[in-house]
Structures are given as structure tokens and as C-alpha cells.
Amino acid sequence: MGVTIKDIAKRLGVSATAVSKALNDRDDVSNELKVKVRKIAEEMDYSPNSLAKRLVTNKSNTIGVFMFSRQKNSGHDPFGFQFLSGIMEEANRNGYDIVLFSTDSDLLAEKSYIKLCKERKVEGAIFTGLRLDDPHLEEIKESPFPISIIDTEVKGNNVSFISTDNRKGVRLALNYLWKLGHRRIAIINGHKKAMVSHLRYNAYKEFLEEKGQFREELVFTGDFTERSGYLCGGKILELKDRPSAVFVASDLMALGVIKKFKEEGLKLPEEMSIVGFDNIFPGEFNEPALTTIGQNAFEMGVEAVNWVLKRINGEKGNKKILLEPELIIRDSCDTNQFQWLERVTAKS
Amino acid sequence: MGVTIKDIAKRLGVSATAVSKALNDRDDVSNELKVKVRKIAEEMDYSPNSLAKRLVTNKSNTIGVFMFSRQKNSGHDPFGFQFLSGIMEEANRNGYDIVLFSTDSDLLAEKSYIKLCKERKVEGAIFTGLRLDDPHLEEIKESPFPISIIDTEVKGNNVSFISTDNRKGVRLALNYLWKLGHRRIAIINGHKKAMVSHLRYNAYKEFLEEKGQFREELVFTGDFTERSGYLCGGKILELKDRPSAVFVASDLMALGVIKKFKEEGLKLPEEMSIVGFDNIFPGEFNEPALTTIGQNAFEMGVEAVNWVLKRINGEKGNKKILLEPELIIRDSCDTNQFQWLERVTAKS
DNA sequence: TTGTACGCGTTATCAA
DNA sequence: TTGATAACGCGTACAA
Numbered sequence: 001m002g003v004t005i006k007d008i009a010k011r012l013g014v015s016a017t018a019v020s021k022a023l024n025d026r027d028d029v030s031n032e033l034k035v036k037v038r039k040i041a042e043e044m045d046y047s048p049n050s051l052a053k054r055l056v057t058n059k060s061n062t063i064g065v066f067m068f069s070r071q072k073n074s075g076h077d078p079f080g081f082q083f084l085s086g087i088m089e090e091a092n093r094n095g096y097d098i099v100l101f102s103t104d105s106d107l108l109a110e111k112s113y114i115k116l117c118k119e120r121k122v123e124g125a126i127f128t129g130l131r132l133d134d135p136h137l138e139e140i141k142e143s144p145f146p147i148s149i150i151d152t153e154v155k156g157n158n159v160s161f162i163s164t165d166n167r168k169g170v171r172l173a174l175n176y177l178w179k180l181g182h183r184r185i186a187i188i189n190g191h192k193k194a195m196v197s198h199l200r201y202n203a204y205k206e207f208l209e210e211k212g213q214f215r216e217e218l219v220f221t222g223d224f225t226e227r228s229g230y231l232c233g234g235k236i237l238e239l240k241d242r243p244s245a246v247f248v249a250s251d252l253m254a255l256g257v258i259k260k261f262k263e264e265g266l267k268l269p270e271e272m273s274i275v276g277f278d279n280i281f282p283g284e285f286n287e288p289a290l291t292t293i294g295q296n297a298f299e300m301g302v303e304a305v306n307w308v309l310k311r312i313n314g315e316k317g318n319k320k321i322l323l324e325p326e327l328i329i330r331d332s333c334d335t336n337q338f339q340w341l342e343r344v345t346a347k348s
Numbered sequence: 349m350g351v352t353i354k355d356i357a358k359r360l361g362v363s364a365t366a367v368s369k370a371l372n373d374r375d376d377v378s379n380e381l382k383v384k385v386r387k388i389a390e391e392m393d394y395s396p397n398s399l400a401k402r403l404v405t406n407k408s409n410t411i412g413v414f415m416f417s418r419q420k421n422s423g424h425d426p427f428g429f430q431f432l433s434g435i436m437e438e439a440n441r442n443g444y445d446i447v448l449f450s451t452d453s454d455l456l457a458e459k460s461y462i463k464l465c466k467e468r469k470v471e472g473a474i475f476t477g478l479r480l481d482d483p484h485l486e487e488i489k490e491s492p493f494p495i496s497i498i499d500t501e502v503k504g505n506n507v508s509f510i511s512t513d514n515r516k517g518v519r520l521a522l523n524y525l526w527k528l529g530h531r532r533i534a535i536i537n538g539h540k541k542a543m544v545s546h547l548r549y550n551a552y553k554e555f556l557e558e559k560g561q562f563r564e565e566l567v568f569t570g571d572f573t574e575r576s577g578y579l580c581g582g583k584i585l586e587l588k589d590r591p592s593a594v595f596v597a598s599d600l601m602a603l604g605v606i607k608k609f610k611e612e613g614l615k616l617p618e619e620m621s622i623v624g625f626d627n628i629f630p631g632e633f634n635e636p637a638l639t640t641i642g643q644n645a646f647e648m649g650v651e652a653v654n655w656v657l658k659r660i661n662g663e664k665g666n667k668k669i670l671l672e673p674e675l676i677i678r679d680s681c682d683t684n685q686f687q688w689l690e691r692v693t694a695k696s
Numbered sequence: 697t698t699g700t701a702c703g704c705g706t707t708a709t710c711a712a
Numbered sequence: 713t714t715g716a717t718a719a720c721g722c723g724t725a726c727a728a
Binding site: 047048049050051054060062065067075080081084085088089090092097098099100101102115118119120121223245248255259279284285286287 | 349395396397398399400401403408410413427428432433436439440445446447448449450463466467468469470590603607629630632633634635
Binding site: 004021048049051052054056 | 720721722723724
């Protein structure tokens, strides 16, 4: 097939070893030879066989990536691509290849993720969208190679948790609403199979309990889809004593809620304030533009790679990396309530 | 490191060859041995070394994927992920690995795409977002392995062009506007480095020339970003004789145009009808919801893989695969103009 | 500074 | 049906 170091060696009348050394710029070959070898290599359009190299050095320079996308095929998961961009960028920058596995290929049904990785000799792996009820969780815990999991915490010797500081994010959102004067604040949470749902719910409960305003009846559960947000929006409208604001645990659901509210004739944001979570692109174009908690998905990808790389190089590194969330104020919360609150406060 | 067929062989007192055969379920080994080997393999948690296998069989079972994302890092490119989903799905389904290369890693600056691929012995490659001024175009033309390029046509013996039927898409859009009564229809096109821009412009020109309504002054050029759409929107507003409709060659730009129009107080869609191209998610949530030409990005990924696979298997296959576009009617075009047209027609 | 011999884990060939 | 041997392309120890 292609040209190998042997061909170059033959052409120059030297040994393959010498060529190998020259190509790798090692210092136990003459400069003279290096120059010659490089020239011929160029001439013959030589390209090293990474398979052979990896086999002999026992180093694959490869990271496996598994994406369990939340919204399969729909492309409604802009986050997936952002994670991936960060992962690619950082991996390639460090000389690592990314091999990508799809969610619902037959492969995954037959073989475990770990097995897939072992066969390819990946040095580490990154998981996205892993659910709490995944059948391979135990295996992951005992992985022989380092794994970064984005947004799901799995306790294991070789696994890290990369996420946004969800508690802080929720508090950012609720605190904003609180300062705007809201006291009855509902939550539409994601499904329980996602770890972030638990984190966000706990943070929500904690915050409102601190204020003495937690109400069980204001807790709603969707599944991160727009449709489920729409449905929960309907339920909220049926409440006898409506909340004045809703914290929605994902922008996609928030978009659904808003759709429902608008359909039912609510004036937004005057009659209902809404804060989302994620900062996905469509939120900007929604009307009203969605106020939300921003996550830096690209950076999460970068951190995921970095942790794996550190592990590979024997460094320890913190097994829990939480990035800073950011409150992005747009138009889906009624800021006039604030003045109303001040008036009330002034009176009392 | 891991356990190899040799270990299994030793344990069973047979040769490595026999084990290999048994594991591969070949018919020149006894069933008896197969059963034993499988049992021990399981027991020892054996996993084959794909590197070694690929080296010796000279078959990498790998497809390289290069994504030059239009909007780097921004995640504003929901298409990228949809392509990729289709690619992953179809490749994995056929037993192929995907190795992913990032746009702006240093790697790409140093080495050519082809070189990168050769080293990894990929059997084929897929390109997305490749620009007409890419420095490696010549090399791609002469690729020794099959390459599917999405949305860019590069003539070459081993390369295919996977795209939407852009001409048809444009005609779908313009015909819709035409039937609605529009005669002065502007275009905001993408930059000239993208092949689709040429295709869309040509189709636009062709259609309007057929109708005797092509006007040079109604042609505007953006760069696919929202910002550029916004800017072009401003220019359209400065026109003495404004068009009644705008065909925008990407939804992202369309969103920008609409933003500008709304800022300037235009009533939409009454005072300006807009049709986009792509059918990205945010368009649904825009107000007015964006009427657009839908492309099936997932399917494009699937087709790209299939073509490469066909080539690998020696089949010929059409080197130009055009998927059907779809007119998605939402709220950004004024449908009342139609009635107006009928009135006019009735009068004359 | 260069070359020889070997090994990485697997499959292919061919003889037993 | 099984096994010894060679080969894939490369890197490394060690000898020259």
C-alpha cells in the first residue's frame, strides 16, 4: 500500500531504524541523515502509519466520546454541539484524536461503553447526557481509564464530574425573581433521570425554604422537552392560586411554557415572569426574549478533556469541576414588580 | 497490559491461531473449541486489540470527519450537530468509527486534511462547511480515498457532493412569494466562499429573470451571520423603492433582518414578507415565526456516509446527491397580499 | 552514529 | 481441525 520507513531506508541504503530515529528527530542520529531522510520522505509522500505506531508504543492518543443527546436527531440540543466543539478543540490541540460514538447504534446495545473503549485502546473517555438509570453505570465506576462525565456525577476512582454550579445557578435565578418582588415562584423541573434535575430541585427547595415560601403544589416536572414545558404551563394556569413567576429548569421547556401562556392570552412578562436555564440560542429570539441562566458548554467540553489529560499524565486534579453560571437578563421577567415591592415596603 | 489471545491460548493449551479463529467464528475450527474459547475469553475479560487487527488486516474501519463550523464556538450552528448525528448513526450502524477533527486546531494548520487521514488510515472522509477558497482543495480533488463533501461541490474522481437541491429550494421560496403577489423580491445572500451562495443566487436570478423582475439593486450579500442579516436589513430600508419581500439565504440572517425591521418599526409580516433557508430551531420561536425552506441535515449526514461506504465496497453510486427541500410555511409572509393580487387581477 | 533483533497483538498461509 | 510461521509498520535495547 503506502510507503513505509522501509521504503525510505531502502532508497537511502540505510536501516529502517535509522529512518525511524531520523523521522522522530531523536538525537542519536546525525543531522546529515535527518535532512536526507526528511527530504526523501517528502519526496515519496511518506506518511507514518499511526496504527502501527500506536500498537508498538501502546499509546493510542485517542479519547472516546459518547453523546447521549437529550433530543435525539432533532438538533434541538444546541448544547451537544457546544460541548463537542470544546472537546474537539482541546483534544486536537493536545494531539489527541476524538472517536465519537452515537447514542442509539446497535453497537451500544450489544457492547458496553467500556468494552468499546478498551478495544480501541482509548486513553480516556467523555460522556454527555448520561442518565442516572443507565445500565452501565457500575462499569463506569470501575473504569480502568479516566472518564469525564458532563452533568452527571458518578462516584468512581477514575471518573470526574464536570458541570455548571447548578445550585448557584438556581439561586441566581431565584434571587433575581425574589428581588423583583416575587414570592410565589413555581418550578418546572426536568425528569429525575438527569442528575441536574435533582441538583436544581434541591437548590430551589433550599432557597424557598430559607425564605419560608416553599410550596409543594408549585413543583412541576417535565422532561426537558418543549412539549413538556407546554403541558406544565397548562397545569400552572389551572392552579387556583397562581404563582407570579416560574423558574424553568431548561430553556427548551421555558419556550414551551411561554408558548402555552401566550396561547392562553397571558400578558408577558406582566402577568407571569419566567426564568430559564441553559441559555440556548432560540431564547434570544423568543418574544419575550428569555431571561435565563447561562452555562458555558464549550468550556465544559474543554475542562472535560483537560481532566482526562491530567489523569493520563498522572496528575491528580479535582474530581469535581463546577463552572460559573451567569444570569442573563432579557425580557421575560416583569421588572416593574420591583417598584411595586418598594412601594409596599415603604408603606409597611 | 490487557489480556490477549496468547493468554487465552496458553490457558487452554492451544495455539493463538486457533483462538483467533474461534473468536472470529470461522468454520475451520471445532464448535467445541469455540465454546471453550468464548468461555475463557469472557472469564478473563478479554477484549480484542483493534489496533493490531486493523494493522494486520489493513482495514481501519474508520471514517474521518472534518467540521468547519460556520459559527465557531458559538453553538449558533445547529446544523453542524444534525449532520453529525446522521453521520454517527449511519457509520456506527455499519461498524465504522468516526474520528472527528476540529476546525481550528493547530494540527490543521500544519498538516493537510489528507495527510491527517492517511496517517490514521481512514477509509473515507466527510467534510462539512468546506469553503471554496480552502487551500487544500486541490489535494482533496486527488484524494486516494472517497470523500463526501456536504454543501460544497469539488470535482474529483473520489469525491461526492451531498446537498439539498438548492435551486429547487429557492424556487419553492420565490414561487410562494410570487403567488402571494410579490413582485419586488430582494435577496440577502451568503458570502461567496460558500458554494451554496452561488447556487442560491443563480436560482434567484433565474427565477426572477423568467418573470422579468430581476433587479440588481435588490441583491444584498451577508456572511450567514445574524449580524450581517441585521446590517443588510438596514440597507433594504434605505432603498427608495422598497421590495415587498425578502428571500434570505439562511435563517440566521433572516432572524437578523427581522430584528432590524422590527426595531425600525415595520409591521411584520404586513409591511415585509420574509422567507429564510435552513429551518433552524430558533426560527420557530421568532415573532413572526419564520417561513423557511427546510433542509434535512440529519439525512445529509446519512447520505454522506452511505456514499463513502459504497465507494469502499467498490460500488459506483451517484457522485451528486441532492435531497428534497421543503417549504415550511409559518408567519413571516403576509398572506393577505394574495387577496390583493386577486383583486388586481380581477380588475385588469 | 548506525544497524540487528525483537516485539506490539492480530490475522493469513500453508503444512500437518 | 489444528498449529507453526510469517507478516502488518513501527519503535527500542543493545550491539557494532
